[in-house]
Amino acid sequence: MKKLSGFLLIVLLCAAGWLAWAALLPVALPEGGYKLLVGPNRTMKQIARTLEQDGAIRNRQLMTALARLSGADRKVKAGLYRFQGPQSMLDVLQRLVQGHPDEASVTAIEGWTFRQLRQALDRNPDVQHEAKPLSDAEVMAQLGMPGASPEGLFFPSTYLFTPGASDLDIYRQAFNVMQQQLNAAWAARKADLPYRTPYELLTMASLIEKETSSDADRGMVASVFVNRLKKGMRLQTDPSVIYGMGASYQGNIGKADLRRDTPYNTYTRAGLTPTPISLPGKAALYAAAQPAESDALYFVARGDGSSQFSSTLEQHNQAVRKYILKKGQ
Secondary structure, three states: OHHHHHHHHHHHHHHHHHHHHHHHOOEOOOOOOEEEEEOOOOOHHHHHHHHHHOOOOOOHHHHHHHHHHHOHHHOOOOEEEEEOOOEOHHHHHHHHHHOOOOEEEEEOOOOOOHHHHHHHHHHOOOOEOOOOOOOHHHHHHHOOOOOOOOOOOOOOOEEEEOOOOEHHHHHHHHHHHHHHHHHHHHHOOOOOOOOOOHHHHHHHHHHHHHHOOOOOOHHHHHHHHHHHHHHOOOOOOHHHHHHHHHHHOOOOOOHHHHHOOOOOOOOOOOOOOOOOOOOOOHHHHHHHHOOOOOOOOEEEEOOOOOEEEEOOHHHHHHHHHHHHHHHHO
């Protein structure tokens, strides 16, 4: 028994020695250096897999284990990290834990409102918060757009910046990217669409963004809305009603809400909403510019993330009974 215990101790010491050797052994990086982008909410497991695939570390399981044992997996800070020269696994891990990226980042999610974008920037510790005390109107004035509603005018993406950069610079960058994306979508739009201006296309894209996250359905949702506008029918889209409810929305929308008139209630008012209702991404912009060819006028959620589209009210009512009423029984 004593011999066996001694053998196990030797094995454990050898394993510990190998782990220490593997963690401390430098890895030669490319001559031009190595860049690692750590996005928000990215796990250490995902980071370690990327590092191993790029040849920056030898063993992702070991790095994940070291990070978990040291608590480093809960301390990694998002941003862009640059590494020069040979780096050991511990060197890389310590750099990530110290949280001093060469470039920090902030991410705006497709479908967010401008208020949510402001909250993300206001919470970001690497930003100089010059816009935080300003009203939405004052922010737009700073960006050279006095009087403009900010909703929908900022492109959802991940933006890298040098720590200490002004939040106004990030707003300006997101605004400029949206203008570029919107202009490209407007230039590529189909003929005979019911939009008089790029801003109306942007507004339509924001409605599409909030109605579906399904790549397969965006074009059809756009087709339904375009067909309705052409026929003079109201859009009757719930996300616009919810947007118009503002802070009074508590997660449910009832018949009284659909009847209560606001500028954003597309059940009581015809045409597009007066402004966008969200930050639309590229896919929604191009769906608005190039809707699918169909005669569909209705759609209902199937409950699996996709929608059932119908050309007649009778077909739509059948779909509602199948996917909505039956589910509620």
